[in-house]
Amino acid sequence: MADGSWYDADIERVIISEQQIRDKIAELAKQVSADHADAADGVLLVCVLKGAVMFMADFARELGRLGPPSEMEFMAVSSYGQGTTSSGVVRILKDLDRDIAGRRVIVVEDIVDSGLTLSWLLKYLESRGAASIEVVALFRKPEAIKVPVEVRYVGFDIPSEFVVGYGLDFAERYREMPYVGVLKPEVYARS
Numbered sequence: 196m197a198d199g200s201w202y203d204a205d206i207e208r209v210i211i212s213e214q215q216i217r218d219k220i221a222e223l224a225k226q227v228s229a230d231h232a233d234a235a236d237g238v239l240l241v242c243v244l245k246g247a248v249m250f251m252a253d254f255a256r257e258l259g260r261l262g263p264p265s266e267m268e269f270m271a272v273s274s275y276g277q278g279t280t281s282s283g284v285v286r287i288l289k290d291l292d293r294d295i296a297g298r299r300v301i302v303v304e305d306i307v308d309s310g311l312t313l314s315w316l317l318k319y320l321e322s323r324g325a326a327s328i329e330v331v332a333l334f335r336k337p338e339a340i341k342v343p344v345e346v347r348y349v350g351f352d353i354p355s356e357f358v359v360g361y362g363l364d365f366a367e368r369y370r371e372m373p374y375v376g377v378l379k380p381e382v383y384a385r386s
């Protein structure tokens with residue numbers, strides 16, 4: 196951190212630096228590219244808004260350099276749960292714009308916490324007839340997992356703490372931070 200941006204003052208601890216994120220995305224793109232080199236009609240990246248928006252943009256660019264070609268779809272979902280925990284009951288706020296039948300789908304996720312949202316999403320995509328569905332998640336909290344969900348590509352396993360940055364928000368803020376960190380307690384106290 197520490198290029199003097201406004202958000203630096205609110206961060207107690209950096210969990211993953213900008214450079215670490217950049218290096219990891221290059222590595223993930225290399226793996227996905229190698230595993231899908233034979234995808235004749237490319238892969239369909241499905242981004243779950245809003246948290247995964249930074250990851251989607253950077254990952255798609257890296258994958259683009261290596262191939263296969265990719266297409267992008269965006270979904271927005273909301274959990275019926277209260278507060279900061281997910282209930283697993285999911286409502287679609289924005290659906291896919293087109294048919295995914297027969298496509299190789301790669302879900303681009305920001306973070307897998309309880310796994311409830313992702314588990315619901317995988318069933319939904321399956322019901323829409325995707326040929327295959329895999330998940331690339333930049334972060335995972337192994338201690339928080341409640342339902343087993345297969346994440347083929349994982350960037351970082353992180354402790355079970357609430358983090359912000361690189362797409363992840365607290366009350367819609369901090370998404371633009373280029374690194375991921377934990378907020379100072381006084382930030383919660385003043386909101």
Ligand code: 5GP
Pocket residue numbers: 246280281305306307308309310311312313356357358359363364365
């Ligand atoms: P799950 O259903 O796995 O419990 O929740 C997944 C979603 O909750 C993620 O896609 C993300 O939007 C949100 N989430 C989980 N952990 C965190 C966190 O530490 N910080 C933020 N800002 N969002 C989180």
